[in-house]
Amino acid sequence: MTVWGIIRKEVAYDRAGFVVGLLCITVAIASLVGAVTLLRAHKLRTERIIAEKEAETRRQMERMEDDYRLIMRGMGYNVLVLHEDQQIGELRLHGSPTTYMPLDYVYRLATGQIETLNHLLPILQKRVTWPERDREIILCGVLGQVPNYSKPRHLTSEGVYRDPITHTIPDGTVDLGHDIALAEGLSQGESLRLFDADFTVNRVRRRQGNEDDMTIWCSLEKVQGWFGLEGKINGILALECLCALDAVGAVERDVSSILPDVQVLEMGTRVRTRAEARTRAAEAHQEAVTAELLYQAGLRGEREVLVRLLVPLVMLAAAVWIFFLILGNVRARQGEIAVMRTVGVTGGTIMFIFLAKAALMGLAGGGAGYFAGLAVGALWEGVPLWSTDFSSLFSAGLLGLVLVMAPALAVAAGWVPSVKAARMDPAVILSRE
């Protein structure tokens, strides 16, 4: 006969009493674990909602960027860098800039660490009469496109420019605007004379609905030579990059930090409007995320208050209940206590018997309470049992804590009755009958 044997048999005998105590601890621990699980599940759900919203925002942004890139590629350049002295009225009147700047400017921009511009194209543009055909045209000399060297993504690993918007016009060829080609009956591969030189048509450009339709493009050197403007250009076309969407000012600041005597003219407002709309959409999404976060935080706050009030109350109630339960058990067992004392069992052993029983109650109730609380908390938050979400709510740490805490609670609650049992005077009990 061992102490544990006595405990086991007593528990089996007074099964109801033990089960009531166990249930009591189960409820207390379940309320604690349930509350923790509820808060945890809520956090999980909030994180998921936020992640979804953020992913949606990201998708929107990416789509916007794609759109933007496509539109940009389709529409060409949207920024024109001009000499500071260039009157815009003059530009409009003549159909081309009338003030010149050194070709070197484009290289200074390309190597000037400018964040706001991509794809620089130096041009020398003049409104002239095509002598051979007696027709007003815009002649545009272009060099190959110059990448923004501060943006490595424009360069291949060999340092070659990766994705130009405009292609270089080969020597001895010209590109024709749509209307000119139509009016002169010229198409790709045909020959023409321009300023006493022979050219073949490299390409007829698509209809743009602007002065480009009346433009002939040829190499920059040729135009410079015809007009005695060696080393000069009168504009740099550029593509404003996405990050500068809401700030022409930013482009201007950037450019003038490198080239103090230029001005920036913006074109292509349609692109801009669309991009801005998308930016606003992204901002709205971000606001929605923030609002959701705030709402969920409020909800969590309310629940935390509830938990902070409810859980200690339930624990206290459980402790009181167990106190009386064990006290009742000690009273009911006092005959045995007295007999055990007469056969030489010490008070310490008597106390151990009752405390061990309490601890067992706590251990079993703690385990049961943990899983009950986990299930209730999860279901409350709408997490189905046996889902991966549910298993992610399981916490070995909390289970371990509960398995220590519940027996501790039961032992603490049973302490006074157990001491009372240990101090019971067998003589009083035995002489009473």
Next chain:
Amino acid sequence: MTVSGKKEARNPRGQDDRCAGAERSGTATLIVDGLTKRYAGRGREVVALEDVSLELEPGTFSVLQGPSGSGKTTLLLSAGGLLSPDEGRVFVEGHDLYTLSGGAMAEVRARCIGFVFQQFHLVPYLTVFDNVLLPEIAHKQRRLAGRAAELLATFRLDGRADHYPSELSTGERQRVALARALLGRPALLLADEPTGNLDDHNAGIILECLDDFVRAGGTVLMATHGAHRDGRDAVYMIEQGRIVTVNGK
């Protein structure tokens, strides 16, 4: 520790006499010396024992007789180390009981003293066998199952080992209680009206068992209202807490 050959032959606990104390004086199993016990009643103090002295030798059967309220139970509990007296000393197998620590006292109770009561105080959720074996938890050497089976056979209870107390007759219950008291091979058996609830037949069986214990070298002090004094070694008459006459053989 010196144990005479004669004593050993009569030792009810066999060869492993763990009860003997180092400071034992003489051969008496129980010495009660000048015992006084007062109960603080409501306003009036009750003197349950007054200057009681007695000495019981091994292998003797003594009877404590007296009217109700005369102090019999009080004397037995004090002699067994369960009720600390106001004055006087109690020696069991040489141990000065009330100078011992709680643990040492418990050990003396486990090894040297057995109790039997009018109410049997059996543990309802333990079988007959487990009830008899109950004192084992107080023993360091936990090998008393064989002894328990032996006792059940001696008390003709071997067929009832797996039964619960509620399934036994009163006579059988008292025999279980007696077997339990004898499990640890005590030197001293304190019996408080062990036959009080029994008919003559069952009372006879219990008394026979006690006689056997005494014959094997044990010492019995039994409180009783009535008869059973024939052939006993000593009869102490107690009245109002005092021993008034002693009739020895």
